[in-house]
Amino acid sequence: MSIQRTFSIIKPDATARNITGKVNAKIEESGLRIVAQKRLLLTEEQASGFYAVHKDRPFYTDLVKFMMSGPVIVQVLEGENAIVAYRKVMGATNPAEADSGTIRAEFAQSIDANTVHGSDAPETASEEIKFFFAENEIVG
Numbered sequence: 251m252s253i254q255r256t257f258s259i260i261k262p263d264a265t266a267r268n269i270t271g272k273v274n275a276k277i278e279e280s281g282l283r284i285v286a287q288k289r290l291l292l293t294e295e296q297a298s299g300f301y302a303v304h305k306d307r308p309f310y311t312d313l314v315k316f317m318m319s320g321p322v323i324v325q326v327l328e329g330e331n332a333i334v335a336y337r338k339v340m341g342a343t344n345p346a347e348a349d350s351g352t353i354r355a356e357f358a359q360s361i362d363a364n365t366v367h368g369s370d371a372p373e374t375a376s377e378e379i380k381f382f383f384a385e386n387e388i389v390g
């Protein structure tokens with residue numbers, strides 16, 4: 251067990267429905283700490299660059315469009331095994347497959363409008379955090 255940081259996005263479907271506090275409550279109830287957070291309207295460069303790993307997937311264009319469709323909240327979360335812990339709190343990418351009690355089971359509307367993103371590995375967490383935050387913006 252070790253203290254890790256992971257990167258999170260609360261997506262436009264959640265800001266549109268004014269449920270970001272409910273999502274943050276799930277995060278905090280799990281024991282993870284929100285150590286950085288900002289609300290942004292992503293530019294096309296940010297949305298397409300952030301998801302560049304998916305650029306050859308059929309859903310890429312829709313994903314980039316959706317992520318620019320309204321404000322997002324980008325966050326850094328900290329805690330014991332934060333990367334795996336947050337993936338458990340989020341639930342499966344497709345909300346139809348998400349365990350009950352998870353963020354996506356409770357709040358997600360579809361595989362696209364799935365309320366949250368979380369890093370999948372330590373290397374991606376580190377890259378994704380750097381994509382949006384300077385070190386002095388992260389306060390544990």
Ligand code: CMP
Pocket residue numbers: 304309313343361362363364366367368
């Ligand atoms: P996220 O964790 O943000 O990573 C990429 C996103 O692409 C994913 O959540 C989904 O919202 C979206 N997406 C749409 N279709 C698919 C798919 N078939 N497989 C994986 N992700 C998908």
